[in-house]
Amino acid sequence: MRVHFIAIGGAAMHNLAIALHLKGFNVSGSDDVVYEPSKTRLQKSGILPKQEGWIPENITKDIDAVILGMHARIDNPELLKAQELGLPIYSYPEYIYQQSLNKKRIVVGGSHGKTTITSMILHVLNHYKKDFDYLVGAQIAGFENMVKLSDAPLIVIEGDEYLASPIDRRPKFHLYYAHVGIISGVAWDHINVFPTFDSYKLQFDIFIDTIEDKGTLIYCEEDEVLKDLVLNHKFKQNLNCIAYHTPPFEIENGITSLNFENKLIALNVFGRHNLMNLTAARFACQEAGINEEDFYTAIVSFTGAAKRLxxxxxxxxxxxxxxxxxxxxxxxxxxxxxxxxxxxxxxxxxxxxxxxxxxxxxxxxxxxxxxxxxxxxxxxxxxxxxxxxxxxxxxxxxxxxxxxxxxxxxxxxxxxxxxxxxxxxxxxxxxxxxxxxxxxxxxxxxxxxxxxxx
Known part of the structure; x- marks a missing residue:
């Protein structure tokens, strides 16, 4: 497979490019500027563009797929050439979905906590050496890349509600069609795209509708907006709905501990929002075959995602x-x-x-x-x-x-x-x-x- 990235320097884009390169794909790309750490990481993988800028000659008929980043504009010369040649053009979430058609898809959505919940799930799965793929929005300990694609039967995806690409104005998390969908909370954001709170909330209603039939919805019932949204949602499919909240905990000498079966489990993370994130991750891991006790055994060594406390x-x-x-x-x-x-x-x-x-x-x-x-x-x-x-x-x-x-x-x-x-x-x-x-x-x-x- 030959795949070309337009705007390869983006955080998710360059990680996807590296993941496909490691999978054996023939990867090329372009960008008007590539910043660190993307530049060094692409160079290390041997797929850093030889020169900066948009070069229509990069686009040829033998390309199997063009992946378009949000940084590119709709009049991008390479995009126009790809459209002229009739090449398949994907946003990166569309392409992730294409690469995970035969996998069980756990998608983590919500206005806050997405990266942390996703990172917690990955940490626990990795602890038990499970075979899985992933897409996460930050660097986390134990994982060299932010994207992995293989023949694994499971993929865990951080599902952002921002737009997929300049020519696809749908939110990214609508494009993954989760088997297990998580919503951590709904608080207005991205006002440049969703000018009213109602237009923003609507995207989470639509996300629920994209969850596969007989799938699972995991949501935070302490978020009143989200709770009301779920309780009033007209489900188009049969879903198992799991509501979660803050678990019992204690704080002593700057250490937060969970109270589980009358035992205190000391954590490396803290804050009620993180304890709710942890509970969402626990339910997701149960969907991946990990029981509650094993989850707690693994989560004690989780130290957090980059830039999150x-x-x-x-x-x-x-x-x-x-x-x-x-x-x-x-x-x-x-x-x-x-x-x-x-x-x-x-x-x-x-x-x-x-x-x-x-x-x-x-x-x-x-x-x-x-x-x-x-x-x-x-x-x-x-x-x-x-x-x-x-x-x-x-x-x-x-x-x-x-x-x-x-x-x-x-x-x-x-x-x-x-x-x-x-x-x-x-x-x-x-x-x-x-x-x-x-x-x-x-x-x-x-x-x-x-x-x-x-």
């Missing part, structure tokens, strides 16, 4: 975390988790507004009260982000009014935010840095060392 440094009296949290629901859950884990420490929480939704003036009010759990709350915006995303900037007052948090600090200068954070160098302070961006290029590891050790 990832520890950057720690002393006896302070700890620094970074997290991918950026939407209102993720922001609140992450702050509450750290505060509940360390009730006697002051929490300094910083969020970078970086996504299209978070930089939308109309959406900003969704952040009302989300940082109230932190003693010190900081909002950062890299001024260049508005320009890069071609969006209208909003004012400092807009931020203060929307977050509605007394004492909130706002920065759009990297030097000033670093100087402010470093004023809290003392014991019994925790620092939480949250963003899907880069904080304007701040080296968070260096910042963590400065915060912890001066």
């Amino acid at each position: 990832e520890k950057l440094g720690e002393t006896d009296r302070s700890v620094v975390y970074k997290d991918f949290a950026h939407s209102p629901s993720k922001l609140k859950a992450t702050i509450d988790a750290v505060k509940e884990q360390f009730v006697n420490r002051k929490l300094i929480a910083c969020i970078e507004l970086h996504t299209f939704s978070s930089l939308n003036e109309d959406f900003l009010k969704e952040y009302d009260g989300t940082m109230n759990g932190a003693e010190i709350a900081i909002v950062f915006i890299d001024k260049k982000t508005f320009v890069q995303k071609n969006m209208k900037p909003f004012t400092e007052d807009d931020v203060f009014n929307s977050f509605n948090k007394e004492g909130l600090k706002f920065f759009d200068n990297t030097d000033k935010i670093k100087q402010y954070i470093e004023t809290f160098k003392s014991s019994d302070n925790n620092l939480l840095m949250m963003s899907s961006g880069t904080f304007g290029g701040i080296d968070l590891v260096t910042l963590a060392k400065s915060f912890l050790y001066g």
